[in-house]
Amino acid sequence: MKRPEPLVHLFLLSFLLAACGGGDAAPEPDPAARQQAEADSVLEAARAGAGELVDSAKAVLATLLDNPTSATFDSVVVIQPPRTDGRFPAIVACGRIGGRPGIGGSRTPVRFIYQGKWTVFVEEAANQARFAELWGNLCDVAGGEVVLDGR
Numbered sequence: 256m257k258r259p260e261p262l263v264h265l266f267l268l269s270f271l272l273a274a275c276g277g278g279d280a281a282p283e284p285d286p287a288a289r290q291q292a293e294a295d296s297v298l299e300a301a302r303a304g305a306g307e308l309v310d311s312a313k314a315v316l317a318t319l320l321d322n323p324t325s326a327t328f329d330s331v332v333v334i335q336p337p338r339t340d341g342r343f344p345a346i347v348a349c350g351r352i353g354g355r356p357g358i359g360g361s362r363t364p365v366r367f368i369y370q371g372k373w374t375v376f377v378e379e380a381a382n383q384a385r386f387a388e389l390w391g392n393l394c395d396v397a398g399g400e401v402v403l404d405g406r
């Protein structure tokens with residue numbers, strides 16, 4: 256039996272490499288483009304969950320009133336805070352709640368920050384400085400994206 260020519264081996268090897276994708280690796284995606292794609296994906300998910308977050312916020316916050324059916328909400332927005340330390344924080348609902356009697360007996364609406372049923376902040380006389388800091392970091396933060404504006 257005659258052995259194949261070395262040229263035939265080279266041709267077969269080239270053919271197999273080409274069929275298997277060769278050695279040409281796909282170029283790495285641009286880091287800025289990859290980061291933008293990730294940000295777009297996070298915003299899309301935030302928009303999809305914003306209505307549910309507002310509904311949950313209203314239900315939970317109303318229970319803080321003596322008369323939950325009297326709850327009124329205004330200036331409610333959902334914000335996607337900007338990326339910090341390479342990660343996006345959870346979306347937050349920010350706004351004001353009033354009712355009869357209001358939270359802490361107040362007759363005027365008070366501001367709230369809602370991240371989930373276990374993370375609720377309501378502005379009161381005793382926490383105004385800390386609340387203002389949280390509001391600035393979550394609700395009024397530069398680079399934050401409004402994903403739902405219910406004002």
